[in-house]
Structure formats: C-alpha cells, structure tokens
Amino acid sequence: xxxxxxxxxxxxxxxxxxxxxxxxxxxxxxxxxxxxxxxxxxxxxxxxxxxxxxxxxxxxxxxxxxxxxxxxxxxxxxxxxxxxxxxxxxxxxxxxxxxxxxxxxxxxxxxxxxxxxxxxxxxxxxxxxxxxxxxxxxxxxxxxxxxxxxxxxxxxxxxxxxxxxxxxxxxxxxxxxxxxxxxxxxxxxxxxxxxxxxxxxxxxxxxxxxxxxxxxxxxxxxxxxxxxxxxxxxxxxxxxxxxxxxxxxxxxxxxxxxxxxxxxxxxxxxxxxxxxxxxxxxxxxxxxxxxxxxxxxxxxxxxxxxxxxxxxxxxxxxxxxxxxxxxxxxxxxxxxxxxxxxxxxxxxxxxxxxxxxxxxxxxxxxxxxxxxxxxxxxxxxxxxxxxxxxxxxxxxxxxxxxxxxxxxxxxxxxxxxxxxxxxxxxxxxxxxxxxxxxxxxxxxxxxxxxxxxxxxxxxxxxxxxxxxxxxxxxxxxxxxxxxxxxxxxxxxxxxxxxxxxxxxxxxxxxxxxxxxxxxxxxxxxxxxxxxxxxxxxxxxxxxxxxxxxxxxxxxxxxxxxxxxxxxxxxxxxxxxxxxxxxxxxxxxxxxxxxxxxxxxxxxxxxxxxxxxxxxxxxxxxxxxxxxxxxxxxxxxxxxxxxxxxxxxxxxxxxxx
Numbered sequence: 001x002x003x004x005x006x007x008x009x010x011x012x013x014x015x016x017x018x019x020x021x022x023x024x025x026x027x028x029x030x031x032x033x034x035x036x037x038x039x040x041x042x043x044x045x046x047x048x049x050x051x052x053x054x055x056x057x058x059x060x061x062x063x064x065x066x067x068x069x070x071x072x073x074x075x076x077x078x079x080x081x082x083x084x085x086x087x088x089x090x091x092x093x094x095x096x097x098x099x100x101x102x103x104x105x106x107x108x109x110x111x112x113x114x115x116x117x118x119x120x121x122x123x124x125x126x127x128x129x130x131x132x133x134x135x136x137x138x139x140x141x142x143x144x145x146x147x148x149x150x151x152x153x154x155x156x157x158x159x160x161x162x163x164x165x166x167x168x169x170x171x172x173x174x175x176x177x178x179x180x181x182x183x184x185x186x187x188x189x190x191x192x193x194x195x196x197x198x199x200x201x202x203x204x205x206x207x208x209x210x211x212x213x214x215x216x217x218x219x220x221x222x223x224x225x226x227x228x229x230x231x232x233x234x235x236x237x238x239x240x241x242x243x244x245x246x247x248x249x250x251x252x253x254x255x256x257x258x259x260x261x262x263x264x265x266x267x268x269x270x271x272x273x274x275x276x277x278x279x280x281x282x283x284x285x286x287x288x289x290x291x292x293x294x295x296x297x298x299x300x301x302x303x304x305x306x307x308x309x310x311x312x313x314x315x316x317x318x319x320x321x322x323x324x325x326x327x328x329x330x331x332x333x334x335x336x337x338x339x340x341x342x343x344x345x346x347x348x349x350x351x352x353x354x355x356x357x358x359x360x361x362x363x364x365x366x367x368x369x370x371x372x373x374x375x376x377x378x379x380x381x382x383x384x385x386x387x388x389x390x391x392x393x394x395x396x397x398x399x400x401x402x403x404x405x406x407x408x409x410x411x412x413x414x415x416x417x418x419x420x421x422x423x424x425x426x427x428x429x430x431x432x433x434x435x436x437x438x439x440x441x442x443x444x445x446x447x448x449x450x451x452x453x454x455x456x457x458x459x460x461x462x463x464x465x466x467x468x469x470x471x472x473x474x475x476x477x478x479x480x481x482x483x484x485x486x487x488x489x490x491x492x493x494x495x496x497x498x499x500x501x502x503x504x505x506x507x508x509x510x511x512x513x514x515x516x517x518x519x520x521x522x523x524x525x526x527x528x529x530x531x532x533x534x535x536x537x538x539x540x541x542x543x544x545x546x547x548x549x550x551x552x553x554x555x556x557x558x559x560x561x562x563x564x565x566x567x568x569x570x571x572x573x574x575x576x577x578x579x580x581x582x583x584x585x586x587x588x589x590x591x592x593x594x595x596x597x598x599x600x601x602x603x604x605x606x607x608x609x610x611x612x613x614x615x616x617x618x619x620x621x622x623x624x625x626x627x628x629x630x631x632x633x634x635x636x637x638x639x640x641x642x643x644x645x646x647x648x649x650x651x652x653x654x655x656x
Contacts, residue, residue: 024348024349024350025348025349025350025352025353026266026267026347026349026353026455027060027061027095027096027097027307028097028304028305028306028307028356028357029077029078029095029096029097029221029223029307030058030059030060030077030095030223030307031058031059031060031063031075031076031077031082031092031095031223032056032057032058032059032075032076032077032223032224032279033053033054033055033056033057033059033065033073033074033075034055034056034074034075034076034224034226034227034276034279035055035073035074036053036055036071036072036073036074037071037072037073038067038068038069038070038071038072038086039052039067039068039069039071039433040052040053040065040066040067040068040071040073041053041065041066041068041433041434041436042057042059042063042064042065042066042430043063043064043436044062044063044264044426044427044456045060045061045062045063045265045454045455045456045457046062046265046426046454046456046457047426047427047456048435049423049426049427049432050066050432050433050434050435050436051427051430051431051432051433052430052431052432052433053065053073053430054272054428054429054430055276055278056224056259056272056273056274056275056278056279057262057272057430058264058270058272058283058307058309059075059092059095060092060095060264060454060455061092061093061094061095061096061451061452061454061455062091062092062454062455062456062457063091063092064089064090064091064092064436064441065084065089065090065091066088066089066090066436066440066441067084067085067086067087067088067090067107068086068087069086069087070086071086072084072085072086072198072201074205076223076224076226077095077100077223078220078221078223079113079114079115079219079220079221080100080111080112080113080114080122081110081111081112081202081205081206081209082102082109082110082111083109083110083111083112083198083201083202083205084107084108084109084110085107085108085109085110085198086107086108087106087107087145088104088106088107088108088109089103089104089105089106089107089436089440089441090102090103090104090107090109091103091104091105091441091487093125093447093451093487093489094451094452097120097304098119098120098121099120099121099123099449100120100121100122100123101121101123101125101447101449101451102123102124102125103124103125103126103441103445103487104124104125104126104141104143104445105126105127105143105147105440105441105442105443105445106143106144106145106146106147106440107142107143107145108140108141108142108143108198109124109140109141109143110138110139110140110198110199110202111124111133111138111139111140112138112202112205112206112209113133113135113136113137113138113139113157114136114220115136116133116135116136117304123447123448123449124141125445125446125447125489126141126143126147126150126445126446127143127147127148127150127182127443127444127445127446128143128147128148128149128150128163128179128180128181128182128446129150129152129161129162129163129179129182129184129446130161130162130445130446130447130448130492131152131159131160131161131162132159132160132162132448133157133158133159134157134158134159134160135157135158135159136157137154137155137156137157137158137159137173138154138155138156138157138202138206139152139153139154139155139157139159140152140153140155140198140199140202141153147443148180149178149179149180149187150178150179151176151177151178151179151188152171152175152176152177152178152179153175153176153193154171154172154173154174154175154176155173155174155199156173157172157173158170158171158172158173159171161177161179161184162184162446162448162492163179163181163182163183163184163446163492164182164183164446164490164491164492164493165182165183165493166492166493167183167184168184169184174191174192175189175191176189176190176191176193177189182446182490208226209226212225212226212229213229213234214226214228214229214234214244216234217234217242217244217298218280218284218298218301219301219302219303219305221303221304221305222280222284222298222305223279223280223283223307224277224279224280224281224283225280227276227277227279227280228244228277228280228281230277231246231247231275231276231277232244232245232246232247232277232296233245233247235295237290237295239339240288240295240297240339241297241300242298243288243290243295243296243297243298244281244295244296244298245293245294245295245296246275246277246281246294246296248275252379252380253294253380254294254336254378254379254380254381254383255281255282255287255294255336255381256271256273256282256310256312256334256335256336256383256396257380257383257396257397257400258273258274258275258395258396258397259271259272259273259274259275259278259282259395259396260272260393260394260395260396260428260429261310261390261391261393261396261425261428262393262425262426262427262428263391263421263425263426263462263478264309264426265454265455265456265459265461265462266347266348266455266459266460266461267308267309267345267347268309268346268347268416268421268461268462268465269309269310269346269416269417269421270309270310271283271309271310271312272428272429274395274397280296280298281296282310282311283307283308283309283310283311284298284305284307284308284311284360285297285298285299285311285360285361286299286311286336286337286338286339286340286341286361287311287336287337287338287375288338288339288374288375289375289378289379289381294378297339298360299339299360299361300359300360301360302356302359302360304356305359305360306353306356306357306359308343308345308357310334311336311337311343312334312335312336312337313334313335313337313341313373313413313414313415314332314333314334314413314414314415314416314417314418315332315333315334315384315408315411315412315413315414316330316331316332316333316384316387316417317330317332317387317416317417317418317419317469318330318387318418318419318420318468318469318470318471319418319468319469320414320417320418321412321414322408322411322412324384326384326385326386326387326401327386327388329386329387329388329471329472329473330386330387330419330471330472331384331385331386331387331401332384332385332386332387332390332417332419333382333383333384333401333403333408334382334383334384334417335373335375335376335381335382335383335413336375336381337373337374337375338373338374338375339361339374340361340374341361341373341374342354342358342361343357343358343415344415345357345415346415346416346461347461348460348461373413376405376408377405381405382403382405382408383396383400383401383403384400384401384403385399385400385401386399386401387417387419387471387474388471388473388474390417390419390471391419391420391421391422391424391425391471391474392422392424392425392428392474393424393425393427393428393429393430394429395429418465418468418469419465419469419471420462420465420466420468420469420470420471420477420478421462421465421477421478422471422474422475422476422477422478423475423476423478424475425478426478442488443488444488444489444490445487445488445489445490446489446490446492447489447490447491447492448491448492449491450489450491451487451489459478462477462478462479463479465477466478466479
C-alpha cells in the first residue's frame with residue numbers, strides 16, 4: 001500500500017470514528033413545560049404511567065403530553081414556542097438539534113418559530129398530513145377529534161403540507177386550508193381568518209416575549225429565558241458581567257434546594273425546580289454568591305447553548321468515596337457549580353460536546369474531581385437527602401439535610417451521585433393521573449421520516465448504575481423501561497425511509513473569548529428575519545385571488561404557480577441561516593450589597609453525618625465496549641475532556 005493510500009485510509013477511519021462519537025452525544029435541546037392551565041398530564045418515554053405534568057419538566061423524544069377539556073399549555077424548545085389548546089394530544093416523535101418532529105392526533109397546536117438554523121427541520125404529523133415549516137413565523141394546526149380532517153393556518157411564514165401519496169401544497173401568509181383523508185383532499189380554504197380566543201392568547205404570549213428584557217442578555221435559544229423577566233432583575237458585576245438576581249421571599253433559599261430529582265434518559269439525574277422561573281438558571285450558566293445574594297451568571301453568549309441536566313457536583317451515594325449517612329442509610333449531597341468551574345457529564349459524550357456545554361464559562365480549573373469549589377462556603381450551598389428519598393423524586397425542601405462547609409473541607413466531589421434510578425424516578429414528585437385513552441395517541445400519522453427510537457429504549461447509563469448503585473430498600477433498579485409501542489407512521493411517498501438521526505448537528509467550534517463585560521446599549525434589530533421562501537419550497541396553484549394576482553404579475557411566480565412536484569426532489573440551494581433576535585441592551589445596574597429580608601424561619605431540617613475517605617473515585621459508570629473518540633481540531637484548550645475507557649468498572653472502596 002502506498003503512503004498516500006495509507007493516509008487516505010487513516011483519514012477515512014478517523015472520520016468514521018468522529019461521526020460515531022458525535023452520534024453518542026445527547027441532544028443540546030429539550031422542551032420545557034413553562035405554563036399549564038387546567039389538567040395537563042404526561043407520560044415519560046417508555047412508560048404508560050401518567051402523571052400531572054409539573055412546571056419546568058424537561059421533555060424529550062418519546063414523551064407524551066395531554067391537555068384535558070378546558071385546559072391549555074405552553075412549552076418552549078429553544079426559541080420556538082409550542083401552545084396547546086384543550087383536548088390536545090402531543091407526542092415528541094423526535095427532538096434534537098436538527099429535527100423537531102411532533103405528533104398531534106387531535107386538538108390544537110400553535111407554533112411561534114422565531115428562526116431556523118441551516119438544516120434544521122420542524123415537522124408536525126397528523127392523521128391527515130405532515131406539515132413542514134420552511135421559514136420563521138406563526139402557525140396553527142387543528143386536528144379533528146376523530147382524526148378525519150386537519151386545518152392548517154399560516155398567520156405569517158411559509159410551510160408545506162404533504163399527503164401520503166406524495167402530494168404537496170405550499171401555504172403562505174394568511175392561508176388557511178382544511179384537508180381530509182390522507183392524500184390532501186381539500187375541504188375548505190380561506191384567507192386571513194378572524195382571531196379566536198386561542199389566537200388571542202397566543203398573540204398575547206408572543207407580545208410578552210417580544211418585549212423580553214432578558215433577551216438582551218442571553219440568547220433566545222436559552223430555553224426558559226422568557227420566565228426571568230417577571231421574577232428577578234438584571235445587574236452587573238465587574239468579574240462576571242451581567243447577572244440575574246431572583247426575587248424570592250423564602251428564608252434560606254439557595255440553588256438546587258427547592259425542587260426534586262428525576263431520571264430522564266440519556267442524561268440521567270435531572271433537576272426539576274419548583275420556581276416558575278426555575279429552568280434556565282439550573283440548566284445553563286453558573287451560580288455565584290455575591291455580597292448577600294445568590295446570582296445567576298449566564299456567562300458569555302454562545303450560539304446554540306447546550307442544555308445540561310443539572311450543573312452541580314455530587315458527593316455520597318452508594319459505594320462512594322465519601323460515605324454520607326442520612327436517616328440511617330446512604331445519603332446524597334450536591335452543590336451548584338460556580339463561575340470558572342467545568343461541567344463534566346456522567347453520560348457518554350464526545351470531547352466536542354464537553355467543549356460546547358462549557359462554552360459560556362471561562363474554565364479556571366480542569367480537574368474532574370475536586371475538593372474545593374467556588375460556592376462551597378456559601379449559605380445553604382451544600383444540600384443533601386437520603387438516597388431513598390432522592391431516587392423516588394421526593395421534594396428536597398421537605399427532607400433536606402443540613403451540612404456545615406467544614407464537613408466537606410477535604411471531601412471528594414464527583415460528577416454523579418452513583419445511585420441507581422427506580423421506576424418512580426421517571427416521574428419523580430409528580431402526582432399520578434388517570435391514563436389517557438390510547439385512541440388519543442395511537443392513531444397512525446403521516447410523516448416524512450421514521451421517528452428515531454427514544455433514548456429510554458436503550459438507557460445504558462441506568463443499566464450501569466443498576467449494577468453498582470442500587471439503593472437498599474428503594475425497590476428494583478431501573479434497567480430497561482421501553483414498554484410503550486413504537487408510534488405508527490405512514491411515510492410520505494418518496495420520503496426518508498431511514499430513522500431520523502438522534503445525533504446533534506456539529507455546533508460551531510468554540511473560540512476563546514475575553515471575560516464577560518457589562519452589556520452596552522445597541523440598536524434593536526427586527527424581531528425576526530424571515531427569509532424569502534427558499535427554492536426547495538413546493539410550488540402549487542394559488543388558492544386565493546391575492547396569490548393569483550401575484551402569479552400573473554411575477555414571471556417566476558407565474559411559472560411556479562402551475563407546477564407541482566415531489567417535495568423530496570428539490571433543487572440544491574443553500575438554506576438561509578437564522579438570525580438571532582436581539583433587543584436593545586441598556587447598561588445594567590451595579591449590584592448592591594443588599595441585606596437579606598427578614599422572613600419567618602422554615603422548619604429545621606434533619607442533621608446528617610458523614611465519614612470522608614479521601615479516595616479518588618468517579619461515580620460515573622464506565623461505558624463498556626464503547627470507546628470514546630477525540631476530535632483534536634475541536635478541543636477547547638481550557639477544558640479537560642472526559643473519555644470513557646472500554647471495559648473498565650468503577651473502583652469502589654469498602655466502607656469500614
């Protein structure tokens with residue numbers, strides 16, 4: 001073999017391994033339930049157990065949501081808002097960086113799409129059609145309760161409806177069309193229909209987001225940014241730049257103290273906060289205690305920020321290097337990461353992923369296991385509870401254990417608690433609810449691609465914890481929980497017959513950036529940059545006189561108005577990149593050394609004991625037979641990247 005052939009072969013092998021590493025990465029986006037009115041219930045991926053959906057619950061591929069009669073709900077995934085009317089079923093067929101695929105078998109779904117990345121695909125599948133969104137805008141789909149018809153309304157934007165036989169129809173600003181059957185049998189059409197109460201509600205929510213102050217300091221892709229405006233203030237400090245200070249009247253409040261833990265594949269242990277604003281500050285950025293206040297530090301802005309299940313460091317658990325006893329059994333403790341401290345996932349991830357998830361933070365210490373943390377001595381920073389209560393998702397504030405900072409003076413913190421989930425861990429503290437009729441969710445839908453298998457169907461992390469971290473008395477450890485049947489879809493003729501890839505798109509390479517500085521004022525840009533409908537939009541005959549006139553007066557439109565084609569046989573054209581929304585950025589106030597308010601004291605929590613044993617230990621179960629591959633061209637110089645060695649079990653020390 002010649003030297004050139006050898007180099008080409010090595011390059012090919014390296015590229016294949018690089019793609020595999022990225023394929024193992026979890027999505028960088030989830031959906032957040034941020035508003036629920038009435039009875040809103042959910043079933044996590046791989047489970048038929050329904051519960052009342054708590055605010056701030058992260059949702060991902062395979063999750064199902066039901067809004068009962070008289071209710072409504074709102075979710076956000078990045079900068080996209082999803083609004084649901086009453087008696088609406090919503091399933092996440094796919095939710096990752098490139099593909100948002102929603103299933104609606106009955107009810108009303110409104111979408112506000114602020115922008116689209118290159119290659120990003122947003123699709124709503126119903127029993128009658130698949131609707132793909134081609135441009136930012138405002139969309140609505142109404143599905144008949146019997147699944148006999150679907151009405152699509154485009155208030156502003158551009159989208160394509162597709163039938164099972166490959167027929168397609170392009171909708172523009174103001175179009176509203178109803179279709180029956182599965183091959184786009186048109187039932188009715190109108191232009192600029194009047195607004196009903198659901199439209200008025202969504203319009204009010206949009207207006208509130210358009211005026212968001214927090215969008216001046218963090219990208220709109222930070223899921224949950226819109227909830228910060230009414231619950232805190234933006235100020236500035238020299239070392240960190242803009243920070244957000246929550247308004248709270250709870251005595252002894254501290255991050256990760258008022259909420260509960262749940263298990264969500266593939267990330268594992270995930271924090272669900274009780275506060276109405278409690279999403280963005282617990283899944284992005286860092287916390288700092290400044291003066292007498294806890295402040296959220298979002299860090300430097302980054303394109304497509306990466307979601308984290310909880311930005312904390314853990315101690316204790318089962319077979320841990322630090323043995324914590326609470327209530328006579330093993331306990332788990334944690335504290336929030338501070339500015340400059342890297343987050344190292346316990347789940348399988350590539351070096352590129354580790355770099356991107358820490359992109360907003362200037363890393364000062366690259367040690368995975370540390371004994372001194374920025375927030376370690378802050379009031380109520382270290383919280384804990386019995387491992388049995390932890391895995392069952394019980395409220396932390398009701399069973400929190402108190403610690404003194406000196407108790408952890410030489411203790412070893414890790415990136416995971418090392419306790420195995422149980423069945424209850426999937427819903428946590430959510431109240432059980434009656435099961436939703438299968439007819440609401442099991443109808444087959446039209447789709448342009450086969451949905452991927454939910455992460456819950458192959459939860460390797462849970463299986464590894466089951467081997468080494470089962471909590472005594474907590475019940476059987478969760479090993480596999482993919483009990484729900486695969487969704488029934490009818491693929492559009494000529495569509496993608498391969499499952500959608502769960503792998504995220506390769507984000508922009510992280511670049512070194514200066515320390516955060518106070519935000520400066522700048523002129524506002526239009527709230528949305530709506531590109532002209534790209535060339536791969538499916539042409540169709542005009543459905544109203546306005547489009548007919550436009551077709552007659554524009555030579556290109558006149559030609560396209562009389563053409564039909566398969567939407568999957570599209571000319572190659574570079575899609576338009578989406579523009580990030582920006583609002584004016586006034587100079588934030590200087591953070592004052594304010595005194596804490598005098599409040600009525602909360603009940604005194606139970607005391608905990610611990611026996612530190614300074615043994616180097618990583619509670620993250622080792623991936624077996626799945627070596628990690630590195631990406632030398634995308635490694636961040638300030639981040640130590642984590643590799644899961646093949647066929648290596650965690651080291652454990654027997655407690656004396």
